[in-house]
Amino acid sequence: MAVETMPKARVVLQQCLSAKLQIQPETDETPAKHVEINRGLVVYVCFLNDATEDILDKMVKNVLMTRLSEGGDRKLVSILDLPGDVLIIPQATLGGILKGKMMQYHKNIDKETGLKLYTNFVEMCEQSLTENSKNKGVDVCVKSGTYGNRQVFSCTTNGPYTHIIEF
Amino acid sequence: MAVETMPKARVVLQQCLSAKLQIQPETDETPAKHVEINRGLVVYVCFLNDATEDILDKMVKNVLMTRLSEGGDRKLVSILDLPGDVLIIPQATLGGILKGKMMQYHKNIDKETGLKLYTNFVEMCEQSLTENSKNKGVDVCVKSGTYGNRQVFSCTTNGPYTHIIEF
Numbered sequence: 380m381a382v383e384t385m386p387k388a389r390v391v392l393q394q395c396l397s398a399k400l401q402i403q404p405e406t407d408e409t410p411a412k413h414v415e416i417n418r419g420l421v422v423y424v425c426f427l428n429d430a431t432e433d434i435l436d437k438m439v440k441n442v443l444m445t446r447l448s449e450g451g452d453r454k455l456v457s458i459l460d461l462p463g464d465v466l467i468i469p470q471a472t473l474g475g476i477l478k479g480k481m482m483q484y485h486k487n488i489d490k491e492t493g494l495k496l497y498t499n500f501v502e503m504c505e506q507s508l509t510e511n512s513k514n515k516g517v518d519v520c521v522k523s524g525t526y527g528n529r530q531v532f533s534c535t536t537n538g539p540y541t542h543i544i545e546f
Numbered sequence: 547m548a549v550e551t552m553p554k555a556r557v558v559l560q561q562c563l564s565a566k567l568q569i570q571p572e573t574d575e576t577p578a579k580h581v582e583i584n585r586g587l588v589v590y591v592c593f594l595n596d597a598t599e600d601i602l603d604k605m606v607k608n609v610l611m612t613r614l615s616e617g618g619d620r621k622l623v624s625i626l627d628l629p630g631d632v633l634i635i636p637q638a639t640l641g642g643i644l645k646g647k648m649m650q651y652h653k654n655i656d657k658e659t660g661l662k663l664y665t666n667f668v669e670m671c672e673q674s675l676t677e678n679s680k681n682k683g684v685d686v687c688v689k690s691g692t693y694g695n696r697q698v699f700s701c702t703t704n705g706p707y708t709h710i711i712e713f
Contacts, residue, residue: 391710423706444647472707480624529705530703531703534701537696
């Protein structure tokens with residue numbers, strides 16, 4: 380038996396060939412708006428109680444630098460080294476704990492702090508990816524979903540290789 | 547700090563409007579084969595060391611009876627009560643633990659036992675869904691991926707509502 384502390388954040392990572400996320404629902408006047416990425420990494424992110432800014436640096440590094448993507452010679456490389464796009468999706472449901480037949484979300488962070496952490500996490504990922512792209516002379520992007528909304532999402536994969544990392 | 551034992555299995559659950567999974571790759575003679583589901587639940591499943599048959603009953607019940615699907619009046623209902631389809635995908639990567647920049651899978655169960663548990667899990671889900679369908683007079687299905695292969699996968703969702711349950 381290992382002694383574990385509660386994580387402060389949880390991410391689920393999936394590889395994609397393409398992915399599309401709604402960032403604004405359709406209204407009477409305007410069609411729905413979406414962001415799209417090509418080959419890359421889908422990052423579902425959830426902040427839990429006690430999450431603070433000081434975990435973001437490690438989160439960004441682990442998400443962008445862990446070797447999860449299949450390179451040209453089938454060796455695993457990081458999304459920065461692939462290089463590929465990144466789609467970040469807020470996913471508060473990852474904080475759910477099963478009680479009876481319902482999920483409870485008591486361990487999730489409050490919305491205001493969650494939004495702040497999420498916004499900073501996205502910005503830090505953008506910054507890392509942009510610097511890396513400049514150095515490598517490649518054209519990749521970070522896209523992200525809007526916090527607190529329904530994440531209408533579709534993707535195609537060549538195998539999602541789903542991984543969970545806790546912080 | 548809570549004292550926790552290592553889980554014996556881990557599932558990731560996502561809602562979908564439709565999903566498609568390759569079950570046989572293309573060859574020179576034959577096109578790739580796929581299974582498809584309509585609105586329902588995508589179940590990624592991974593068995594870890596010490597997983598045994600006696601956890602399967604609880605796993606099937608929790609996956610099929612937890613209220614994760616949005617019913618007609620936006621109330622959450624189980625996949626059995628929706629009713630909807632189920633797509634079960636073997637996903638050994640869920641057992642990964644980050645070491646440095648690589649994922650390690652030392653806690654994953656051996657392939658032979660994993661295949662046996664996976665096969666039984668799929669059969670038990672099929673049985674529960676079939677009984678439920680008969681009672682309700684509806685036409686829903688369980689589809690599943692082939693163990694140990696690349697899970698070439700695509701889906702559309704109205705919000706994946708990603709949840710993790712450990713057993």
